[in-house]
Amino acid sequence: MGIHLLYIEDDAEIGNWVHEDLIGRGYEVTWLQSGEHALEKAAGSRLVILDVMLPGLDGFTVGQRIKKAYPDLPILMLSARTSIDDKLEGLQFADDYLTKPFHPDELAARIEVLLRRSGSFSSEPLVLKHLLVYERENRIVNKETDEEILLTGKQFQIFTYLVRHLGQILTKEQIYEGVWGDPYLDGDKTLMVHIRYLREKLERDPASPEIIETIRGVGYRVKA
Amino acid sequence: MREGKRPKSRFRGTLLSRYLLIIVVALLFIPVVFPVSLIGYQLVQGVVLGNLVPKPEERNDPYRTNNLESMWHREAQKLKGKTPDQIDAKMNELHAAYPKVDMFWVDAKSRVRQPGTSRLDLPPTWEAADAVAYLKRYKENTSQQFSVIAFIGDDKKLSQGFMVMQVARSELNTGGYEMSAQTSMIFFGIIMLMFLLFIAVSWMFFVNMRRRLLRLQSAMTVQHDSGLPEPIIIKKADEIGQLEYAFNGMVYQLGSSLKREREEEELRKRLIANLSHDLRTPLTVVRSHVFSLQKEQLSDKGRELLKLTETKLGDLSGLIDNLLSYNLLTSGKYTLHPESTDVLRIVRESAAAWYPLWEKEGFEADIELPENPLFWTLDAQWFRRILDNLFQNVVRHAHSGRYIGIHAERDAAGKYAIVISDKGKGMQSASGDKGAGIGLAIVGFLTREMGLAMDISSTGGGTSVLIYPASGSEPGLKLKERV
Known part of the structure; x- marks a missing residue:
């Protein structure tokens, strides 16, 4: 049984296309053409894709109601509007934001990131090069040696944080603040030390890392 | 109203x-x-x-002319038939009573008789010549002297003689001026x-x-919440009242025009939002069909045409974005919230978001930023918008260079500037992708609003954009051309 998504879009053509595309990617999709019954349908869903321009109740109102009823349910806003105030208004409750016209691959990628971030892992292990990551069981296994890799608390937290933002580049500040919960202090080497130890445990060759990529001048990334 | x-x-x-x-x-x-x-x-x-x-009793005042005159006649009347000795006695009595008044009398035989205390110097007998002389003197001195002559016994005839009193006027009525x-x-x-x-x-x-x-x-x-002065309560209809009335009229007019302006602004915003929606929805549909077509069996020519269509769709969408953003930005509806912010952190985060696209498009991303934070006073939201526009321009218009450089350069004075460079054909060349203008206009507008300056240098070998805090009246957007 696939992951259930709630999709609210009034335009029939776009709706049809996105609906089919998402089903093609293995999701179960409930498509509503107005926000009226959104709250009831949101109950069994893992993620809501919401269009801003809706007849009757607008997307912002629907989104706010859903967020109030289900605070942990991620909401991805689709909008034809790009003005800054829309972005701010939308992002106050929405977890992500995508403007039309969008590429279906981009939508799929964002859905995946949001689901991962909200903890909706599939039972299948995540394959990262020579590693198998069992997110539900917090287990990492080296496929080649079949050995489990044991990480310290902080190492595990850093790795999980990167995996939850799979494919995204994260800056040092973002990782530090996401894991430690404190503001990043300039020139703090703690994170770099942790990442060095983490690489020694995870990488085949810590000198040329494949799992945790360094994006020069920007930050780190874990890519599937 | x-x-x-x-x-x-x-x-x-x-x-x-x-x-x-x-x-x-x-x-x-x-x-x-x-x-x-x-x-x-x-x-x-x-x-x-x-x-x-206590007011002086005017009627009883002995030194009032009326009183003196009537007293004198009364006393003369009373002396009817009295002997000359009796008359002398009475005169003495009267002089004692009115010490300021001089008095004498002349008997029937024209002899002058005075009270013993008299101060007057009179002849012993009163001849006709004396009478004339007295009257003449009296007339001359009438303003200074007050005299009363009364016939004794009130006889019309001079049977018993007459009596005279005189007093200086200065002695009279003194009580009235006290x-x-x-x-x-x-x-x-x-x-x-x-x-x-x-x-x-x-x-x-x-x-x-x-x-x-x-x-x-x-x-x-004084301004109130509405940003307008309050009308005044008019109490009087005079000139200031008229002025107050005219002032109130002005306030009402201002209020209504402000309201109209807000309504128009609201209408404009709604129109733009609707226009945006109406333009993008068909664009999304067209794009969806293009995606679907790409999955079909196509000739190489067909695939190439489809790729071109997709690119043009992207450009059109970007153009709509910028056009609408510029419209909204310049209408002054966005407020700045500038604060001291680590600009390098924003640049890194923004680059992180764009990196996958650069990777996909085969760009070499040359990013080198200092470790230490660089604090500029800016609005993070707006600065991201600037970077988004610049990065987008590089992807769209400098695609041929397949390079993006993000650096922090220091000038001689030790001031940092963020430099975003590409190796495209430059802004003057016909890249085939028009539309950088409006994006740059937005960037120019935003940098100016945040007190930043921007230098663009563009040659056939690439373009680089420098952003740095403006000092003084530095213009926000300068277009330098190197040959």
Whole structure:
């Protein structure tokens, strides 16, 4: 049984296309053409894709109601509007934001990131090069040696944080603040030390890392 | 919504009429105030002083001319048939009673007889010549001397002779002027009072006028929540009242035009939002069909055309984005929230978001930023928008260079600038992708608003954009051309 998504879009053509595309990617999709019954349908869903321009109740109102009823349910806003105030208004409750016209691959990628971030892992292990990551069981296994890799608390937290933002580049500040919960202090080497130890445990060759990529001048990334 | 009817300007009740009234009163002051103060004095004396100071009994005052004259005739009448000795005795008695009055009498035989205490120097007999001389002297001195002559016994004939009394006028009526000093004090006091009253009325008139003008001034300068002054409550229909009315009219007019302006702005925003939606929705549909087509079996030519269509769709979408953003930005509806922010952190985060696209498009991303934070005063949201536009321009218009450089450069003074460079064909070349203009206009507008300066240098070998905090009146957008 696939992951259930709630999709609210009034335009029939776009709706049809996105609906089919998402089903093609293995999701179960409930498509509503107005926000009226959104709250009831949101109950069994893992993620809501919401269009801003809706007849009757607008997307912002629907989104706010859903967020109030289900605070942990991620909401991805689709909008034809790009003005800054829309972005701010939308992002106050929405977890992500995508403007039309969008590429279906981009939508799929964002859905995946949001689901991962909200903890909706599939039972299948995540394959990262020579590693198998069992997110539900917090287990990492080296496929080649079949050995489990044991990480310290902080190492595990850093790795999980990167995996939850799979494919995204994260800056040092973002990782530090996401894991430690404190503001990043300039020139703090703690994170770099942790990442060095983490690489020694995870990488085949810590000198040329494949799992945790360094994006020069920007930050780190874990890519599937 | 007008408050009340326009007050009619009649002459009565205008400031001018009131001021004229004060002036007229001032002019009439002298001729009116003296009689008034006299009457006032009489009233004051009659009512107030009359009860405090015992008023000299005018009728009983022995030294009043009337009293003296009637007394003299009365006494003469009483002496009818009296012997000359008896008359002498009476004269002595009278002289004792009226010591200031000189008196003598002439008997039937024309002999002059005086009281023993008399100060007069008279001839022993009273001839006709004496009478004439006395009368002549009396006439000359009538203003200084008061004389009464009475026939004794009130005979029409000179059977018993006549008696004369004389007194210096200065001795008479002295009682009537005893209070002159007090009188002048009161008189002066009343005049002073009137003067003070006049000054007080004038003072009040101008103080009141000034207060109302100040009230009007403060009403004009104080702003309320609406950003407009509050209307004034009009109390009088004079010139200031008219001014207040005109002021209120202006406030109402301003309010209604502000409301109209807001409505128009709201309409414009809605129109733009709707336009955006109406343009993008079909664009999304067209794009969806292009994606679907790409999955079909196509010839190489068909695939190439489809790729081109997709690129153009992306450009069109970007153009709509920028056009609408620029419209909204320049309408001044966005407020800046500048604060000291680590600009490098924002650049890194923004680059992180764009990196996958650069990777996909085969760009070499050359990013080198210092470890230490660089604090600029800016609005993070807006600065991201600037970077988004610049990065987007690189992807769209400098695609051929397949390079993006993000650096922090230091000038001789040690000031940092963020430099975003590409190796495209430059802005002057026809890249085939028009539309960088509006994106740059947005960037220019935003940098200027945040007090940043931007230099763009573009050659055939690439373009680089420098962003740095503007010092003084540095223009926000400069386009340098290197040959």
